[in-house]
Amino acid sequence: MKKFLGILAAIAVGFFAFGIVTMITEANEPIFGKNQADDQERAKQISLEILRGESLRRQIGNVDDFTVKRVEIDDLKMAHTHVQQTINGIPVWESEAIVHLKPDGELLNITDQLKETVTVNTEPNFKRSEALNLAKQTGRGGTRKLTDEPKIDLWIYRGDDRDHLAYRVEMPRIDGTAKTSVPVVFIDAQTGEKVFEYDNLQTGTGSSLYSGTVTISTSTSAGTFYMEEPTGRRQGTFNMNNTGNTSTGTGGTQSRYTGTDDVWSATNERAGVDAHYGAAKTFDYYQTVHGRNGIDGNFGPGTTTSAVGAVPLVVSRVHFGPSYNNAFWFNNQMTYGDGDGSTFTPLTTIDICGHEMTHGVTERTANLTYARESGALNESMSDIFGAMVEAFADGAVSSNTWLIGEDAYTPGTSGDALRRMDNPNAVGDPDHYSVRLYPGTCTPSNANDQCGVHTNSSIQNHAYYLMAAGGTNRVSGVTVTGMGTNDAARVFYRALTVYMTASTNFAGARTATLNAATDLFGSGSTQYNTVATGWCAVGVGSCPGGPTPTPTPTATPTPGGGGELLVNGAFESSVSPWVSSGTGAFYTNAGSYPHGGTGYIYFGVNNSVTGQSYQTVSIPATAAGTLTFWLNVTSSETTTTVQYDKLFVEVRNTAGTLLATPATYSNLNKGTAGVYSQKSLNLSAYKGQTVRVQFRTTMDSSITTTFRVDDASLR
Numbered sequence: 001m002k003k004f005l006g007i008l009a010a011i012a013v014g015f016f017a018f019g020i021v022t023m024i025t026e027a028n029e030p031i032f033g034k035n036q037a038d039d040q041e042r043a044k045q046i047s048l049e050i051l052r053g054e055s056l057r058r059q060i061g062n063v064d065d066f067t068v069k070r071v072e073i074d075d076l077k078m079a080h081t082h083v084q085q086t087i088n089g090i091p092v093w094e095s096e097a098i099v100h101l102k103p104d105g106e107l108l109n110i111t112d113q114l115k116e117t118v119t120v121n122t123e124p125n126f127k128r129s130e131a132l133n134l135a136k137q138t139g140r141g142g143t144r145k146l147t148d149e150p151k152i153d154l155w156i157y158r159g160d161d162r163d164h165l166a167y168r169v170e171m172p173r174i175d176g177t178a179k180t181s182v183p184v185v186f187i188d189a190q191t192g193e194k195v196f197e198y199d200n201l202q203t204g205t206g207s208s209l210y211s212g213t214v215t216i217s218t219s220t221s222a223g224t225f226y227m228e229e230p231t232g233r234r235q236g237t238f239n240m241n242n243t244g245n246t247s248t249g250t251g252g253t254q255s256r257y258t259g260t261d262d263v264w265s266a267t268n269e270r271a272g273v274d275a276h277y278g279a280a281k282t283f284d285y286y287q288t289v290h291g292r293n294g295i296d297g298n299f300g301p302g303t304t305t306s307a308v309g310a311v312p313l314v315v316s317r318v319h320f321g322p323s324y325n326n327a328f329w330f331n332n333q334m335t336y337g338d339g340d341g342s343t344f345t346p347l348t349t350i351d352i353c354g355h356e357m358t359h360g361v362t363e364r365t366a367n368l369t370y371a372r373e374s375g376a377l378n379e380s381m382s383d384i385f386g387a388m389v390e391a392f393a394d395g396a397v398s399s400n401t402w403l404i405g406e407d408a409y410t411p412g413t414s415g416d417a418l419r420r421m422d423n424p425n426a427v428g429d430p431d432h433y434s435v436r437l438y439p440g441t442c443t444p445s446n447a448n449d450q451c452g453v454h455t456n457s458s459i460q461n462h463a464y465y466l467m468a469a470g471g472t473n474r475v476s477g478v479t480v481t482g483m484g485t486n487d488a489a490r491v492f493y494r495a496l497t498v499y500m501t502a503s504t505n506f507a508g509a510r511t512a513t514l515n516a517a518t519d520l521f522g523s524g525s526t527q528y529n530t531v532a533t534g535w536c537a538v539g540v541g542s543c544p545g546g547p548t549p550t551p552t553p554t555a556t557p558t559p560g561g562g563g564e565l566l567v568n569g570a571f572e573s574s575v576s577p578w579v580s581s582g583t584g585a586f587y588t589n590a591g592s593y594p595h596g597g598t599g600y601i602y603f604g605v606n607n608s609v610t611g612q613s614y615q616t617v618s619i620p621a622t623a624a625g626t627l628t629f630w631l632n633v634t635s636s637e638t639t640t641t642v643q644y645d646k647l648f649v650e651v652r653n654t655a656g657t658l659l660a661t662p663a664t665y666s667n668l669n670k671g672t673a674g675v676y677s678q679k680s681l682n683l684s685a686y687k688g689q690t691v692r693v694q695f696r697t698t699m700d701s702s703i704t705t706t707f708r709v710d711d712a713s714l715r
């Protein structure tokens with residue numbers, strides 16, 4: 001009976017809202033832009049009605065159970081309703097929709113990450129406290145200690161094979177040691193198994209110390225001055241008092257910066273001045289350029305009450321340590337280490353300040369998950385707007401604008417930088433989607449930087465650089481005419497705040513920025529085409545009016561220099577540029593036994609065949625010359641002594657003449673299908689030469705063997 005009433009109610013609401021939409025379409029006049037609260041309510045009702053229409057066609061659950069997270073009416077008088085998919089009161093991880101309405105209330109489009117046919121029992125088998133115990137026992141948790149309250153929430157998580165009711169357990173360890181991290185582990189709430197994990201510490205890695213003598217806004221009461229601005233920007237800077245040698249377990253003890261005058265030039269005050277100045281410039285940039293009042297849009301989030309006026313302040317914390325080589329955004333605060341003096345000096349440069357605060361903006365808008373491609377986009381947004389804040393403070397764009405963290409990074413080396421937006425390859429980062437790190441399946445871990453969030457970020461960084469400043473991409477050879485930083489920043493800010501969601505990937509970022517460019521400048525505009533060409537240049541989508549350019553084989557960069565020299569060593573999507581011949585050499589992009597991703601090459605399989613695959617590569621004199629690859633051998637041979645079927649790893653010159661055979665494998669190396677082992681071979685004798693790296697098989701006349709090769713690398 002209850003259910004029946006629910007259906008009747010839904011129909012009634014449906015007719016009502018449908019009537020409104022029809023009336024609006026005929027009038028074709030702006031309906032948003034008058035009273036904010038009324039507009040938001042109107043937009044919300046229209047949007048929900050549109051989603052109810054969606055739910056008639058698709059199994060996305062009951063739209064009336066969904067949570068409306070926020071409704072924004074923008075400068076263009078368009079309305080954007082952000083909705084969280086929810087089933088039986090439990091939110092579905094990374095499952096959102098943003099309904100975009102034109103000023104007249106008509107549907108423009110939907111950013112749609114809703115999941116269909118969610119199938120899960122929403123009753124947990126155990127409590128939150130048990131979930132925390134289980135999370136602590138995982139690799140991420142270990143015997144870890146917590147410095148802050150863990151956050152434990154129930155979510156529905158779509159795994160590789162099924163949906164899970166899962167506790168998302170966030171376990172902060174913010175103590176300034178090298179183990180400082182915020183691991184997030186998803187524990188199945190029925191079986192207790194771990195289903196996903198990543199690290200949610202959103203880092204920068206990476207008088208005033210850096211900006212000369214600057215003016216900062218402070219406050220005073222009864223003869224004491226505070227490094228706090230309770231009116232205006234509502235920001236304050238605090239000292240964690242770490243002197244660089246001791247660990248207090250919390251990274252330091254927070255105290256106010258106080259003085260008997262308004263001059264802040266003592267040694268322990270200078271990093272504070274940088275952070276305070278950087279926070280102010282970041283605030284001013286967002287307010288002046290994008291009309292945003294601080295990180296949350298409303299002069300917050302404040303976490304410490306000001307000494308004067310008792311106002312909640314947005315907090316920057318400096319001298320966090322000991323010798324902590326990073327800066328991060330966590331718990332609604334910016335935190336900066338002092339560095340160890342060799343890798344970093346205090347991480348309070350203006351671009352790092354802009355970077356950290358942008359993590360706060362991202363958290364409150366798209367909330368891009370800090371792993372894999374969405375994590376790389378999250379990092380990139382921080383680099384982009386950090387650079388824009390630096391240019392804003394400098395009053396002009398310069399070559400330094402495009403260097404990230406240059407003032408704090410490796411003080412012993414001048415002219416270098418942590419990352420480079422203009423030329424990521426120069427510092428070993430990818431500048432094209434085809435040379436991204438972890439192209440296949442990747443499990444986020446601290447060791448792989450959440451699948452390369454600080455590395456693959458350079459792909460969007462470089463796209464942005466090309467769109468703003470113009471230039472030619474090294475890999476694709478595509479040239480982009482820049483539209484300037486003003487238009488480019490508007491496009492990316494709108495993409496971040498209006499069109500991106502937690503699970504947006506590179507392809508989605510292209511769509512989001514094209515949507516933003518359409519709204520701001522029109523779909524056929526110069527800016528729209530610049531955005532499209534910029535993405536095409538870095539290998540994401542096709543160029544306007546042309547096909548997708550084929551990347552020319554070229555060196556793949558990796559973090560920390562020592563660039564990858566093989567192209568497509570992961571064998572994903574195609575075997576190119578590997579050259580295969582013979583009847584015993586094969587490629588699959590959808591085989592049953594990949595090491596990573598879906599593609600790999602394999603050899604043998606049939607009796608009396610030979611075959612080979614090679615790639616020509618120039619090994620610089622500066623490279624290590626180490627070839628690694630993953631090998632899996634299966635065989636029907638039963639001998640434990642005789643090599644009947646073989647796989648040779650060969651170095652040949654460009655004419656095909658054999659120079660060396662660094663390794664030979666055979667049926668004696670057989671194991672279980674899909675269980676690979678990594679091989680490492682020394683090719684340093686060929687540094688400074690251009691050679692072929694070749695895998696070649698010979699099979700004898702009876703009983704077969706299969707050699708699978710995947711994820712090859714030469715550095």
Ligand SMILES: [Zn+2]
Binds near residue numbers: 202203204205379
């Ligand atoms: Zn970051």
